[in-house]
Amino acid sequence: MTSATLDRQISKPKTQRGRRFLSKREPQIFENDKQTLIIKGAHTSEIVNAFMTDVGLLKKPLANKLKWKNRVLPFEDASFIERMCEKQDCSLFVFGMHSKKRPHNIVIGRLHDHEMLDMIELGIERYASIRSTDTKLSLGAKPLLIFSGEAFEESEESRHLKSLLIDLFRGPKVTKVNSAGVEHVIHFIMPSEGRLIMRVHAVELRPFQSGPEQEKASVDGENAQISEPLKTPWGPYVQLELRNAAPEADFVIRRCKLPSEDKWKRACRVPSQLRPKTDKSSKNRSLDVFGSKVAQVHVQREHALDELRPAASMRTALTGNVKRGFERQQQPTKKRKLADGAPKAKRQRLDKDNE
Known part of the structure; x- marks a missing residue:
């Protein structure tokens, strides 16, 4: 099919509003923040529904959720997910389903140029939702991500999983971050190959207390981790307190689909202007x-x-x-004196030694 035939088949926008809409969907030098599409499978469990609801709360306002259920198998056919992500202008997706073969199944993935790039399947073994705690997080707050475990660098699948989790939970792009405004920490732990632990901690900044007040605070925060006194630029000492928050999840890594080398290079390409x-x-x-x-x-x-x-x-x-x-150090040595009647050969040998 020639290019002229393709141009005739593609319907061009007839209004200025349509042209503006398509121009926003074109590749940009400075891309907008990545949106996440949350999709329910044909059958879901209570744990899967709670996890997807909590991901939507952590990702707000960069999350869109489909209300209806869909008979989709991402590893067999990803055309529906690609079509929905293109329609909603999303480059990340979270898909949840539940079956006897794969209970409490979660698939997270990302797209490039409206095509599937990579996706990883996780199984939930234990989960605690946000509703189980009284900790409240601000809408659109940017978290601090921590990755622990040497297993993140052992295989190609683990490195892609780390990159995928960073894209999913990094939040909006900002030029500067106020350290006093960091409200929560998302900690990912990989104790061994094939297992992943997710923990969320709420961050509180409070003035340093000494004496009985400090002992009372330590008793009140038995389940919290309190740092050593830190000096602030404006003078007084403060302490950082990490309290256990939600969600908490223990995952087992199941299937993984990685991109080809050429597709990965195209996805990681940086424009010459940047x-x-x-x-x-x-x-x-x-x-x-x-x-x-x-x-x-x-x-x-x-x-x-x-x-x-x-x-x-x-x-x-x-x-x-x-x-x-x-x-x-070469010290000046005294030359040995020879008698006038010494042989000529012996005289030459001693002269060389003195040199």
Whole structure:
């Protein structure tokens, strides 16, 4: 099919409003915040419904939820999810279902250019919803994400899971973050390959108390973690308190679908307008993945190593043993006097030694 035939089949917008709508859907240099689409499967359990409701509360206002149930199997056919995400302008999705084969099943994934990029299937083993606690979080608050466990870097699936969780819970993009405004922490723990633990802690900043007031506060916060006194830029000392909040979940990792290498490179491509500019004339300077400048410094050679004897070891040089490591200072030696009647060969040999 030629390009002219495709142009005739594509219906072009006839109004200014339609052109503005399509221009917003086109690729942008500065993309908007990623929206998440929450989809229910044909059969769901109470745990799955509670999890998807809590994810919607944590993601607000960057979350859209479909009200009806859908007979969808993402790993067999993802066309419905791609179509709904394109319609709702969402690049992330959370799909929940429940069956005898896969109980309390959750699928999280993301799309690129309205095509499925990657998705990971998780099974909920234990769950505590937000309704089970009295802790309240502000709408649209940006969380602090913490990842613990070496298993996050052991395999390609674990690295994609970490990247997917960051995209899902990172919140809106901001240029600056007020440290005093961080209200909750989402802690992901991976004790072993195939298991994932999610914990949420509420952050409270309070002035430092000493004496009986401190003992009373420690008794009241038995289930909380209190930091050491920290000095603020404006003078007084404060303490950070982490209280257990919700949701809490224990997952088991099931299936995983990873993108091809070419598709992953296209998804991670950065526009040329946003790439940090490098000065080609400058030498020994480079930029790391965060855009920070890194310089390479050349240190001059140590002159003390040149004074070593050829057979001296580095250990002797570092210990500073003058007798063994370095050549002794040449002291002026007295020349041996030869008798006038000494042989000529012996005289030449002694002259060489004196040199």
